[in-house]
Amino acid sequence: MKLALAQHQQTWQLFSLFLMTVVCYFITLKAPFYLDDASSIYENVHRLGLPLLEVFNLYGLRGVAYASFALNYQVSGLDIAGFHLTNNAIHFFCAAFVYLLTKECCRAKQVSTAWLPFVVALVFVCHPLSSQAVTYIVQRIASLAGLFYFASLYFYLLTRQAHKSKEVLIYGFITGLFILLALFTKQNTVAIFLSIFLLEWLVLGALANKFKLVFVGFLGCLMLAALLVAFSESFQQGVLWLDAYTRETTEITRLAYFETQIRVVGEYIQRLFVPNSLQLEYTTPIADGLFTKVSGYIWLHVALLITAIYCVKKQPLISFGIFFYYTAQIVESSFIPIRDVAFDHRTYIPNFGLILAVVVAIYHAVKRFDIKPFIVVLSAMSIIAVYSSITIKRNALWLDPVAFYQYELAISTNKARVHNALAQLYMESEQWRKASEHFEQAVVLTDEPGMRALYISNYIAAVKNSGELEQAISLTQTYLPLVNSNEARKQLLTNLGFIYIQKREASNAFSAFKNVMTMDNRPPPNEANLGMALSLWALKRQSQAKIYLQRTISNDPENDYARQLLEKLKAQGF
Known part of the structure; x- marks a missing residue:
């Protein structure tokens, strides 16, 4: 009993x-994904889609946890x-x-x-x-x-x-x-x-x-x-x-x-x-x-x-x-x-x-x-x-990422990752000025060189999207000497080239993309190939532009914009 x-x-x-x-x-x-959820889950699906044993082997002493993420993804996606x-x-x-x-x-x-x-x-x-x-x-x-x-x-x-x-x-x-x-x-x-x-x-x-x-x-x-x-x-x-x-x-x-x-x-x-x-x-x-x-x-x-x-x-x-x-x-x-x-x-x-x-x-x-x-x-x-x-x-x-990050910053503003995350949310809602303010804080606060380069790139993108093209150019020229990684420098120069294209300054755009191409022996970002094609086209050098469009499509076969431009060149006899 x-x-x-x-x-x-x-x-x-x-x-x-x-x-x-x-x-x-x-x-x-x-509740949506936050911060490290990106690198571990929704930007990591190329790994989470592998067989569970492979996922386990990839992550060593955290293999069981990541295998559970993989199982979630394979059963119900994201x-x-x-x-x-x-x-x-x-x-x-x-x-x-x-x-x-x-x-x-x-x-x-x-x-x-x-x-x-x-x-x-x-x-x-x-x-x-x-x-x-x-x-x-x-x-x-x-x-x-x-x-x-x-x-x-x-x-x-x-x-x-x-x-x-x-x-x-x-x-x-x-x-x-x-x-x-x-x-x-x-x-x-x-x-x-x-x-x-x-x-x-x-x-x-x-x-x-x-x-x-x-x-x-x-x-x-x-x-x-x-x-x-x-x-x-x-x-x-x-x-x-x-x-x-x-x-x-x-x-x-x-x-x-x-x-x-x-x-x-x-x-x-x-x-x-x-x-x-x-x-x-x-x-x-x-x-x-x-x-x-x-x-x-x-x-x-x-x-x-x-x-x-x-x-x-x-x-x-x-x-x-x-x-x-x-x-x-x-x-x-x-x-x-x-x-x-x-x-x-x-x-x-x-x-x-x-x-x-x-x-x-x-x-x-x-x-x-x-x-x-x-x-x-x-x-x-x-x-x-x-x-x-x-x-x-x-x-x-x-449940509300904007309110969540604002609450975090209300307690302490000394949080580079939180400023960056909040700024990205403002970017998604096209609130460019608010985004640039928080990206700038992220740049100032971080002490990690790799993250600083990312925050700088985001900051300049927000300023550019707000229509302040001259300020975006000035910021790029200011921050370039402070970035040590060639990959980060290439990205900044690529963005700079597109700003010049937007301003219809083809020569300056060409110079920026040329610096990307000649910086080292590693392949440039594919966006730089497209940017080089656009700047060469604007300079009436269509035959060379065709080469860079073909490179763009070779690296990204689903790039419809590059395909359309290439078809136009072919129609013009190039």
Whole structure:
């Protein structure tokens, strides 16, 4: 009878999680693509259309995530609702495994499973901080990694608690499969082995008698590593390889990145409790590595870690939650420099730990101080309602890209990518002056040479489209010396040539296109071939124009305009 009631309770609690997912995220089905969705999805269909195994091989340690994008594309094309439905489903299954994992942790520590796991999962599913990993399509990478991460830990607990060898084999195989899927979805999931260690130590209690042995072994490994560094040249080469492999950028030192992350993780914690002013991109300054400006955040982390250590024996689930939070961020928020220092989707997996720790702490406080149930229920419902409403409001903002980017810039204008994205939307609606203003800001703000060249090209195009041809020419001549890439210079000169054509200055157009053709041995942009043809035609050199029209058509057989011009030349006897 009790088992049947427990099964019934679990069923309706899981169904409630599904309903909460629908309530919070159904609105996202019409949210458009954003920023990195371009390079990963809708401008990447030539790869996503390949067989899934080829897609997996192309993307290495993110192969599973990109194979899922490919599957979406191959089933429903670029239908935005299909991508969002998949993301929403992943989020629900993540919440379901958070629920099941919490339930197994509670059983192992003889804590009531009636409501605690449900509350943890409910907060997880409706929390605004999770929305970026769900609504921002490309960040399925983070939520799918979370799904495999939580599923691995759940089945690991089942494996460790199984009594029959058949169950051990089945659960063990499933655990291994989910770990592999996690590792080939996103690199940060390598922290799963630390999470398993925490399960053994704080949930299963299996390391209690072996901890000293583990600690001695760890010290021994450190001493051995030190000896190898001192005496082994090949090992030193391996260390250099490891240094290169464990950094995305060389522009930030490891110490400066670590100091920056002390602040970033502190801000993550603040937003977990008070999720206001959420942003897609944060303008967190890079620290100097001297640790003089993060003392407040250091005390926050120290206080949490001291709490975790204090609770190891009396309330191990609180300790597990806090240690889980920090260890799950060890890849992206420690000593591995990444150019983009802060994104909310990076908290998708770690947040489970702090949510668990807080809910368990409240559970024990309620028991100890005999707080009346209706007060607890009312408080929990209020918190869920507030978080859900913020999530829905945040998701509603994603529906309107212009409003979304304006909101981002209202919080901080120091965002080159956001200025560029907003300007492109203004270009689509032919609001040239607004577009040029934001492209100009993008040029000023970016510190990436490759992106600066793109923003300059966009800026000049917007100015040209606004009818300010002289200003567009002046800007091109100003920015050309500042662009180092030949490909970018070719594009600027190609655009300059077309501006001269628009002004009916054929000689200047010819000079611009000639510079493109003779810059290096690599093929010019095909637009330059067409532009050269037009300028030669205007200069009454039709025979040479014919050659460049043929090149244009050879490179782009579907260029109808070039075909029409070529037919006219042939009709004139050329």
